[in-house]
Amino acid sequence: MTEFAVRPLAEGEQRPAFDVLSQSLHGPVSTDERWAKRAEGFPAERKFGAFEGGTVIGVTSSIATELAVPGGTTLPSAAVDGVGVRADSTRRGVLTALMAEQLADCAARGEVLAHLHASETTIYGRFGYAVATRGKTLRILKGRARFRDDAPSGGRVRLVGTDAAKKLIPELYERIAPNSPGMMTRPPVWWNWARDGLVGENFVAVHTGPDGDDGFVLYHPQDRRSFEQPEAGAALVVRDLHAANTGALAGLWRFLCRVDLVGEVRAPDRPLDDPIGLMLTDPRACEVLGLEDSTWLRLVDVPVALAARTYRPAAPVVLEVTDPLLPANSGRYRVAPEGATRTEEPAGLALGVDTLAMIYLGDRAPSRLAALNRIEVRDPAALPEADALFATATAPWCGTPF
Ligand SMILES: CC(C)(COP(=O)(O)OP(=O)(O)OC[C@H]1O[C@@H](n2cnc3c(N)ncnc32)[C@H](O)[C@@H]1OP(=O)(O)O)[C@@H](O)C(=O)NCCC(=O)NCCS
Structure with a gap:
């Protein structure tokens, strides 16, 4: 029984759709003042609504981005956000229905990938999404954090005022990123949302290396004093940290660990291989507080996606991919160091399009997923070759909230 219809959102329907979204996330219905502030960042373009009797009961949205894949190519990817359904529906x-319409629309636009951050992990697997990047939450205990003599050094860090930062940081991000698999471009519509909140509400420090500005960090202090610990130094909370090279990364971490009246630095959603711990004389001064799923990736155009990334040296492997939602993706693909193409050869490994997303950026090794019955092994010799082909030198990471 479906008494609702899904269609693109029309001009003038944004506000009720925004309110459905806000309430689905336990937020308020918009006041005129709040809507005036949010309208620019909530265009009708790329949004779908579910309507029942003329009323919006569900919404999904996306922004057009490029996502970096192993080898450095970037691919058009829909960054899916603003997903919500009224609690009574x-x-x-x-x-x-919204996901089916949105994925068909991505395919029609020529978008090769779609990616999102999930509020709950049970929602998106059925639509072909799977975890393709993860992030870890770090705590650096300032009192124990001494940098090794051989840790990269040089460059300098300066604080930048809010107004200057609102112009400088988007330009700097565009220049230095995306520079590793899983990272995405940040289009103007993303900055409409982030300029005031992310940049405007944080301290901004910029690193300058031999070739000019090459990294930045946005952070804010959090008071930790209490009756029991009246002199506890603040926690510096890192909201956004990007560097073009290890020297800039080291310079920014050194800066954060040197700010006065601070007991610890907390950094959520850092890359799994962030090297800060290895730069310290006491690596345990850098604690891992948590590990979170970050990007949920959906391969919208499997042949183009497989052909676009690079592969490491190994014998060719044939994958049989199944995609019930976008059946044009189903079929066999020969993956080799020189590239990936469709084939009629028999498959060594068979997997769903969601499992393919888990190995695509290099987050998981095929053999580990085969051991969990996520990959069917038809030719055992194919498994170590697939591990080698899909391996990446760096852990994939998104690093952009949306
Ligand atoms: C998550 C949400 C959008 C799902 O919408 P919905 O219209 O209820 O989803 P559907 O009815 O199409 O569900 C499809 C299937 O997914 C399951 N499912 C959907 N959301 C789920 C959830 N949060 N937890 C567990 N299962 C869920 C349904 O049970 C159903 O399973 P079935 O096919 O086996 O019956 C909606 O619950 C919501 O708005 N939640 C609050 C806001 C939110 O979390 N948004 C997502 C932001 S990333």
Whole structure:
């Protein structure tokens, strides 16, 4: 029984759709003042609504970005956000209908990938998404954090005022990123949302190396004093940290660990291989507080996606991919160091399009997923070759909230 219809959102329908989204996330219905502030960042373009009797009951949205894949190529990717269904209309298939429409639209636009951050891990697997990057939350205990003599050094760090930062940081990000698999471009519509919140509400420090500005960090202090610990130094909370090279990364971490009246630096969503711990004389001064899933990736155009990334030296492997939602992706692909193409050869490994997303950026090794029955092994010799082909030198990382 479906009494609702899904279609692109029309001009003038943004505000009720925004309110559905806000309430689905336990937020308020917009006041005129709040809507005036949010309208620019909530265009009708790229949004789909589910309507029942003329009323919006569900919404999904996306922004057009480019996402970096192993080898350095970037691919058009829909960054899916703004997903919500009215609490009185859930579990009737509204999201399922919205996702089908949105994925068909991505394919029609020639977008090769779609990616999102999930509020709950049970939602998106059924639509072909799977975890393709993860992040870790770090705590650096300032009192124990001494940099090794051989840790990269040089360059300098300066604080930048808010108004200057709102112009400088988007330009700097565009120049230095995306520079590793999983990172995405940040289009103007993203900055409309982030300029005031992310940049405007944080301290901004910029690193300058031999070739000019090459890294930045946005952070704010959090008071930790209490009756028990009246002299506890603040926690510096890192909101956004990007560097073009290890020298700039080291310079920014050194700066953060040197700020006065601070007991610890907390940095959520850092790359799994962030090297800060290895730069310290006491690596345990850098604690890992948590590990979170970050990018949920969906391969919208499997042949183009597979052909676009690079592969490491190994014998060719044939993958049989199954994609019930976008059946044009189903089929066999020969993956080799010189590239990936469709083939009629028999497959050594068979997997769903969601599992393919888990190995695509290099986050998981095929053999580990085969051991969990996520990959069917038809030719055992194919498994170590697939591990070698898909391996990457750096851990994939997104580093952009949306
Ligand atoms: C998540 C949400 C959009 C799902 O919408 P929905 O219209 O209820 O989803 P559907 O009815 O199409 O569900 C499809 C399937 O997914 C399951 N599912 C959907 N959301 C789920 C959830 N949060 N937890 C567990 N299962 C969920 C449904 O049970 C259903 O399974 P079935 O096909 O086996 O019956 C909706 O619950 C919501 O708005 N939640 C709050 C806001 C939110 O978390 N948004 C996502 C931001 S990333």
